Amino acid sequence: MDLIFSRSNPKIKGLRALRDRTSRLESGLILVEGIFHVGEAVAAARGGKLALQAIYFAPDLLRSEFALGLIREQSGLGTPCYPLTVDVFESVAEKDNPQGILAVARPRQYALDDLGPQNFPWGVALVAPQDPGNLGSILRSIDAVGASGLLLLDGGADPYHPAAVRASMGALFWHPVVNTSFKAFAVWAREGGYTTYGTSAHAPLDYRSVSAYPRPCILLLGSEREGLTSEQAAECQVMLRLPMRGRVTSLNLAAAAGVMLYAMLEAE
Secondary structure, eight states: OOOBOOTTSHHHHHHHHTTSHHHHHHHOOEEEESHHHHHHHHHHHHTTSEEEEEEEEOTTTOOOHHHHHHHHHHHHTTOOEEEBOHHHHHHHOSSSSOOSEEEEEEEOOOOGGGOOTTTOSEEEEEESOOOHHHHHHHHHHHHHHTOOOEEEESOOSOTTSHHHHHHHTTGGGTSOEEEEOHHHHHHHHHHTTOEEEEEOTTOSEEGGGOOOOOSSEEEEEOBTTTBOOHHHHTTOSEEEEOOOOSSOOOOOHHHHHHHHHHHHHHTO
């Protein structure tokens, strides 16, 4: 294909638009940037987890044989692969000193009713999280422990924000992510026979005292700022605390999720 050298090219304008959440929601498309992340997107496309729409690359930046092999493979399969000048590529890249490759993909969409104990035996539910980087990091931990996926309750950050995509290290492509209301989640969890474990700095039970986390189960975490409300905590069969022995009163949301997920893995 001919080299794209204009920042006003319609395809480049389309890429730039995908930085905006509204455009992502309306189109169902996301941006994936970087060699490793595009490689994971291609692998997920092979596995039927997402649809790869196009690859954009800067020949003068890209030196990775792995990445060039991805482009040859996908071009041979009919995926449009567009070469860009360095200037044009840098105008759409999120990162400084970009690696020279990005992809546009359409992730598979899931609804809460698609999930149940058979295909979602354990996972994480977050109430209105605000930091997309936390979402990506939690998805990375979900993948690391072999958990099922992520439920996002009552809005919050976009799981397809570029920061979330980067922080997930590709885990976002492999696990279901569902946006729903807390009310719908509570009904779903009760009907599915899930045990819901919540966390609070004021919970009576130390998380280390739990000897087993039988499936199906959900780890429920409140927002970074507010935590769980009393009404949300009431939906949990078990409330746990992480001991805080220093001056800080809480852990970062992603750190707390990681501690709890590994505890749940070890005490399965």
